[in-house]
Amino acid sequence: MAVKANKHIALISVHGDPAVEIGKEEAGGQNVYVRQVGEALAKQGWQVDLFTRKANAEDPTVVEHAPNCRTIRLVAGPEAFVPRQEIFEYLPTFVEALIQFQQQAGIEYKLVHTNYWLSAWVGMELKKKQGVKQVHVYHSLGAVKYKSITTIPMIATTRLGAEKAVLETAERIVATSPQEQEHIRTLVSQKGNIQIIPCGTDIHRFGSIQKPEARSALGIAPEKKVVLYVGRFDSRKGIETLVRAVGRSQSLQNGNLSLIIAGGSRPGQSDGIERDRIEAIVDELGLREITHFPGRIWDDLLPQYYAAADICVVPSHYEPFGLVAIEAMASRTPVIASDVGGLQYSVKAEETGLLCPPQDDTAFAEAIDRILSNPTWGDRLAVASRQRVENLFSWDGVATQLSELYLELLTETLMEQHLEKAIA
Numbered sequence: 001m002a003v004k005a006n007k008h009i010a011l012i013s014v015h016g017d018p019a020v021e022i023g024k025e026e027a028g029g030q031n032v033y034v035r036q037v038g039e040a041l042a043k044q045g046w047q048v049d050l051f052t053r054k055a056n057a058e059d060p061t062v063v064e065h066a067p068n069c070r071t072i073r074l075v076a077g078p079e080a081f082v083p084r085q086e087i088f089e090y091l092p093t094f095v096e097a098l099i100q101f102q103q104q105a106g107i108e109y110k111l112v113h114t115n116y117w118l119s120a121w122v123g124m125e126l127k128k129k130q131g132v133k134q135v136h137v138y139h140s141l142g143a144v145k146y147k148s149i150t151t152i153p154m155i156a157t158t159r160l161g162a163e164k165a166v167l168e169t170a171e172r173i174v175a176t177s178p179q180e181q182e183h184i185r186t187l188v189s190q191k192g193n194i195q196i197i198p199c200g201t202d203i204h205r206f207g208s209i210q211k212p213e214a215r216s217a218l219g220i221a222p223e224k225k226v227v228l229y230v231g232r233f234d235s236r237k238g239i240e241t242l243v244r245a246v247g248r249s250q251s252l253q254n255g256n257l258s259l260i261i262a263g264g265s266r267p268g269q270s271d272g273i274e275r276d277r278i279e280a281i282v283d284e285l286g287l288r289e290i291t292h293f294p295g296r297i298w299d300d301l302l303p304q305y306y307a308a309a310d311i312c313v314v315p316s317h318y319e320p321f322g323l324v325a326i327e328a329m330a331s332r333t334p335v336i337a338s339d340v341g342g343l344q345y346s347v348k349a350e351e352t353g354l355l356c357p358p359q360d361d362t363a364f365a366e367a368i369d370r371i372l373s374n375p376t377w378g379d380r381l382a383v384a385s386r387q388r389v390e391n392l393f394s395w396d397g398v399a400t401q402l403s404e405l406y407l408e409l410l411t412e413t414l415m416e417q418h419l420e421k422a423i424a
């Protein structure tokens with residue numbers, strides 16, 4: 001019996017708008033993941049709709065990214081920024097809007113791929129109401145997050161409940177690293193189907209420029225030793241550890257050191273407040289002269305920043321995957337990262353970079369000194385980094401694995417329908 005699946009799918013990312021500019025407080029890895037996976041799947045013949053909550057009245061309702069890949073913004077709650085811990089109450093409206101969209105557009109999704117626990121809840125409701133199959137990626141796990149923070153938010157119980165329920169009811173949970181799979185099993189539930197498919201990166205864009213060209217484009221002198229951070233201003237990202245590590249490193253005494261801390265922030269918002277806090281530490285340690293805050297780096301300049309750096313540091317307290325690490329590695333820049341979560345998977349200690357205990361600025365300082373004092377070894381780490389990303393983390397490779405998973409699940413749906421008909 002030849003059974004062909006309808007290749008129309010929905011990726012749901014309630015709080016991470018895939019069409020928004022990246023680098024702001026709520027715009028990070030999840031937005032990049034959903035957008036890149038969507039576009040790569042569209043290239044492989046899928047019709048991809050990315051659903052998010054409309055968080056700005058001026059934003060267009062539909063944004064076309066590429067042929068067969070678009071973002072659709074649904075109105076659910078105020079058309080204004082709402083922090084993710086306050087979005088839950090608007091989810092029933094989001095579900096209704098998504099069902100209404102399908103009715104109006106004459107589309108019926110058989111499979112939804114949900115991202116983060118808020119979207120997991122939406123997916124579970126759609127499963128109840130429409131019988132869709134669900135693939136889910138956590139992006140962050142409440143059970144891990146609440147271990148590393150002191151004030152547990154009100155929403156914690158709801159979140160933990162949804163994260164357990166989706167594990168036990170979704171057709172497949174996609175873990176982005178073996179470490180995440182382990183956390184899910186030990187901290188959430190033994191039940192449910194988990195498969196590992198990593199996050200990806202654009203191996204053509206990152207790695208397209210060499211260090212000398214990148215430095216001259218950015219006006220960085222060839223003899224400078226450049227240590228780079230890229231990411232959001234959030235205390236969980238551990239920027240403080242990096243600044244203190246640079247402050248106590250031998251490389252600082254040797255001169256010519258430059259620390260670049262790149263990422264967007266908005267004055268008065270939580271990312272702006274964290275940036276002020278980091279700047280105060282920079283001043284306290286007398287590092288103002290060597291530290292640069294270029295703000296959010298746009299897509300076109302990001303490959304140059306990574307390529308210009310001698311080291312990229314990812315000092316997160318916890319990181320479910322950490323796209324920045326593989327972007328830097330694809331750009332032939334060794335990574336020094338915290339020995340946590342997905343970073344343990346992407347960074348191979350002593351082969352592509354180094355891993356340090358989180359929040360241990362002495363260990364980060366030693367790691368920075370080891371690489372900067374031995375440029376030949378740094379070059380070897382750089383070559384191995386690029387190779388590792390090419391082998392494991394390209395978006396096209398990730399999309400191929402997701403595509404196979406969707407087809408497997410959709411074919412099951414069709415077989416079930418055929419059987420039901422045959423029995424009736």
Ligand code: UDP
Pocket residue numbers: 022023027028029030032230231232262263264295296297298299302321322323324325327
């Ligand atoms: N990013 C960017 N410009 C910036 C800062 C960050 O484009 O100025 C991007 C970065 O390249 C990466 C994403 O934001 O793709 C951050 O993802 P990651 O998984 O490292 O962290 P998250 O933000 O999800 O915690």
